[in-house]
Amino acid sequence: MSLNQATRVAVLLSIGQHPVTARARRADQDARALELALQLNHADVIPLHVGQLNEHNEAALRSYLGMGISQIKLIGNSDILLGLEQGVRESQANIVLCGSRAETGEGSGLVPYLLAKKLGWPIVSGLVSIEKLDQGSATLLQALPRGQRRKLKVSLPAVLAVDPAAAVARQSAFGPAQRGAITPQKLSSIEAVSGAEVKHNSALHSFLWQFQPAKKRPKRLKIIKATSARDRFKAAAAKADASGGKVLQGVSADDAANEIIKLLLEESVLNLDGHL
Amino acid sequence: MSENMNNSTLRRDPRREWILRNRLHPQHSEIATEDSSSDVLHEWMGPQGIKRKAPHNIGFIGPNGIRRIDRSGTQQAGSASRKEIAQQPSRRSHQIQHPQQYILVVADMTGGRLSAQDKDILGLAHQLAAKKAETAVMLVVFGEHKEAAFAEAGVDRLLHIEGEAFDGFSPDLRLAWLTAIERELHPDYWLFPDSGLGGGDLGRRLAVELDVHAATGLWQVNLKEQPISCVCRAAASTQDLTRELPRVILALSECAEPISDSLHAVQEFNLVRQPLDQLPRIQDLGAVAVDPASVSLAEAEFILSGGNGIRDWDGFHQTAEILGATEGASRVAVDDGYMPRDRQVGATGTWVTARVYMAVGISGAIQHLQGIQSCDKVICINTDAGCDMVKRADLALIGDSTEILAAVRRKVSELKQEKRHVA
Ligand SMILES: Cc1cc2nc3c(=O)[nH]c(=O)nc-3n(C[C@H](O)[C@H](O)[C@H](O)COP(=O)(O)OP(=O)(O)OC[C@H]3O[C@@H](n4cnc5c(N)ncnc54)[C@H](O)[C@@H]3O)c2cc1C
Numbered sequence: 001m002s003l004n005q006a007t008r009v010a011v012l013l014s015i016g017q018h019p020v021t022a023r024a025r026r027a028d029q030d031a032r033a034l035e036l037a038l039q040l041n042h043a044d045v046i047p048l049h050v051g052q053l054n055e056h057n058e059a060a061l062r063s064y065l066g067m068g069i070s071q072i073k074l075i076g077n078s079d080i081l082l083g084l085e086q087g088v089r090e091s092q093a094n095i096v097l098c099g100s101r102a103e104t105g106e107g108s109g110l111v112p113y114l115l116a117k118k119l120g121w122p123i124v125s126g127l128v129s130i131e132k133l134d135q136g137s138a139t140l141l142q143a144l145p146r147g148q149r150r151k152l153k154v155s156l157p158a159v160l161a162v163d164p165a166a167a168v169a170r171q172s173a174f175g176p177a178q179r180g181a182i183t184p185q186k187l188s189s190i191e192a193v194s195g196a197e198v199k200h201n202s203a204l205h206s207f208l209w210q211f212q213p214a215k216k217r218p219k220r221l222k223i224i225k226a227t228s229a230r231d232r233f234k235a236a237a238a239k240a241d242a243s244g245g246k247v248l249q250g251v252s253a254d255d256a257a258n259e260i261i262k263l264l265l266e267e268s269v270l271n272l273d274g275h276l
Numbered sequence: 277m278s279e280n281m282n283n284s285t286l287r288r289d290p291r292r293e294w295i296l297r298n299r300l301h302p303q304h305s306e307i308a309t310e311d312s313s314s315d316v317l318h319e320w321m322g323p324q325g326i327k328r329k330a331p332h333n334i335g336f337i338g339p340n341g342i343r344r345i346d347r348s349g350t351q352q353a354g355s356a357s358r359k360e361i362a363q364q365p366s367r368r369s370h371q372i373q374h375p376q377q378y379i380l381v382v383a384d385m386t387g388g389r390l391s392a393q394d395k396d397i398l399g400l401a402h403q404l405a406a407k408k409a410e411t412a413v414m415l416v417v418f419g420e421h422k423e424a425a426f427a428e429a430g431v432d433r434l435l436h437i438e439g440e441a442f443d444g445f446s447p448d449l450r451l452a453w454l455t456a457i458e459r460e461l462h463p464d465y466w467l468f469p470d471s472g473l474g475g476g477d478l479g480r481r482l483a484v485e486l487d488v489h490a491a492t493g494l495w496q497v498n499l500k501e502q503p504i505s506c507v508c509r510a511a512a513s514t515q516d517l518t519r520e521l522p523r524v525i526l527a528l529s530e531c532a533e534p535i536s537d538s539l540h541a542v543q544e545f546n547l548v549r550q551p552l553d554q555l556p557r558i559q560d561l562g563a564v565a566v567d568p569a570s571v572s573l574a575e576a577e578f579i580l581s582g583g584n585g586i587r588d589w590d591g592f593h594q595t596a597e598i599l600g601a602t603e604g605a606s607r608v609a610v611d612d613g614y615m616p617r618d619r620q621v622g623a624t625g626t627w628v629t630a631r632v633y634m635a636v637g638i639s640g641a642i643q644h645l646q647g648i649q650s651c652d653k654v655i656c657i658n659t660d661a662g663c664d665m666v667k668r669a670d671l672a673l674i675g676d677s678t679e680i681l682a683a684v685r686r687k688v689s690e691l692k693q694e695k696r697h698v699a
Pocket residue numbers: 582583584585586587605606607608609620621622623624625626636637638639640641642643644647657658659660663675676677678
């Protein structure tokens with residue numbers, strides 16, 4: 001990729017589902033991925049959707065268009081993975097942006113990984129923002145648990161899966177949503193699905209699989225394992241028992257502070273490089 | 277001679293027993309003390325490996341001449357039996373000498389220790405291991421760790437892979453190790469915690485590498501069915517998917533009970549063929565400083581929480597800033613207007629999950645303690661050594677909050693300055 005050549009970003013868009021009404025909508029994480037792509041300077045954004053267009057999902061797809069893109073490429077392949085691979089290859093993208101998990105179906109979060117494997121590209125999940133695009137590499141910010149962030153450098157081309165902590169997607173405007181085009185894509189290189197490829201396809205064995213509305217998970221009971229009646233009674237009747245912690249009484253404030261700092265350093269929550 | 281040494285053969289002395297029963301006998305007290313100090317076993321292992329008990333030897337004769345049994349084991353007469361009680365392991369030992377199969381668990385080890393979810397997953401691994409004889413549960417740990425209780429958590433074999441690269445994000449290298457393990461051991465199952473970036477990421481990478489359609493978001497396994505089936509959360513947790521159990525499993529927390537009653541071997545294991553070093557395509561440039569005040573309370577890793585015992589609120593805020601801690605408060609501090617409502621910790625506030633929770637001038641009312649149930653380490657500063665927060669704390673400092681916080685500020689600034697000069 002030469003410097004003046006724009007980065008080409010394929011954004012994978014799926015149909016989401018409202019968690020309460022179960023109505024089709026734009027998928028939250030995919031919309032965040034599109035938002036990230038639209039924020040990039042000098043990048044060509046290529047939105048892709050694999051599937052058929054029907055009255056059930058048109059409104060959802062159009063709400064992506066309402067975010068300010070002129071068209072979505074529709075790939076009418078039955079095998080989602082194969083369709084995505086071909087779509088990404090044909091679009092000559094060097095970055096694929098997608099959500100981490102789909103809101104319908106299995107929602108296993110495996111698709112970005114499978115796609116990366118098929119393309120032979122590295123994958124980074126938990127993306128919150130793209131800091132810089134260089135020649136052949138991208139500097140990213142990745143979300144860690146507990147609101148922490150980490151900086152990564154990944155060689156391009158790469159698949160990037162967006163974290164739910166990424167910036168919220170802009171609202172969808174009605175006018176552009178109606179004007180935008182959903183163009184079915186004729187892919188030159190779509191091959192017949194070979195036997196080896198079918199193995200990936202979950203549809204093959206999903207006849208054994210049953211979907212049900214999510215059950216509430218049972219609350220874990222506190223199991224009291226005591227060998228004698230005395231222990232069982234104590235466990236049932238006792239309130240907060242001393243947990244065997246260290247109690248320091250009558251020490252000077254300085255010694256107390258030292259003890260605290262020692263524990264904080266042991267637990268590595270105290271960063272001494274920070275500002276004074 | 278040999279008969280004397282074999283004290284498990286009981287020899288009765290009817291006269292002596294009669295004196296022992298008769299408290300009015302002139303020799304009674306003499307014989308009774310002799311009896312209680314002699315090493316009478318009341319429990320021993322028989323030759324067939326069956327535990328034998330002599331109920332008559334349990335307990336001691338109380339002041340009223342009635343036999344008393346103290347189940348706490350503290351007042352047992354006879355030094356030998358007390359020692360024996362102390363030595364008795366409370367957990368049964370679980371040994372697998374020659375494993376035929378392995379079940380691999382790759383733990384997250386947040387903060388260098390097994391998380392609650394890791395322990396649940398080790399519990400699940402043992403449920404699966406119990407289906408086949410001679411199956412060992414092996415734990416894979418990348419990088420440094422501080423865990424001391426692997427045996428209690430159910431680790432039969434430990435594969436500890438050391439290296440600086442594992443301090444950061446190194447998915448390619450980790451995957452290379454996991455595939456090397458796969459080649460060498462071909463385990464029955466691979467178990468990962470389905471958590472954000474740890475097991476959730478690595479497990480999916482391995483599943484794709486091994487060409488297995490992994491079970492993700494698994495929360496229940498039906499072991500009685502043939503083939504074993506499992507229930508997974510699907511479609512953004514709005515649906516449950518019942519499917520067959522694959523080889524690669526990414527499980528949610530509370531998917532099984534953690535191990536609680538056995539002690540495992542924790543034998544070190546080494547791979548014969550280690551993976552080659554490779555050029556990483558993903559480079560870790562390190563953590564980015566995040567403003568702790570912007571982190572939501574429920575997510576924060578380190579919380580400094582203030583209550584009614586804070587006199588100097590400016591000092592409290594400064595301390596939080598210097599320590600890089602997220603601020604929390606008790607209800608009284610919030611009601612009095614010192615802290616905003618969204619910083620309240622407890623039953624009616626936020627349930628926090630911090631790894632380190634520092635409670636300053638908080639008495640530890642039950643409503644507050646409920647909110648910090650899942651905190652790992654609690655530090656407490658309080659003037660009252662008898663309050664409930666001190667009982668909950670791992671480190672309690674009895675003293676005035678203003679003074680101690682000021683000392684903490686001073687010391688940390690000093691340390692930071694020192695570090696800056698060295699650098
Ligand atoms: C329905 C209900 C819901 C509630 N929900 C919550 C909740 O969600 N969260 C919550 O926090 N509370 C809740 N409460 C209130 C709770 O019962 C307690 O009243 C409250 O937690 C006490 O706050 P505290 O520990 O800061 O104050 P106190 O109980 O007054 O404790 C102050 C502590 O500071 C110590 N102290 C005093 N001076 C100093 C000093 N100079 N240096 C060091 N230590 C000092 C004292 O020894 C004492 O231990 C709830 C109550 C009810 C009835």
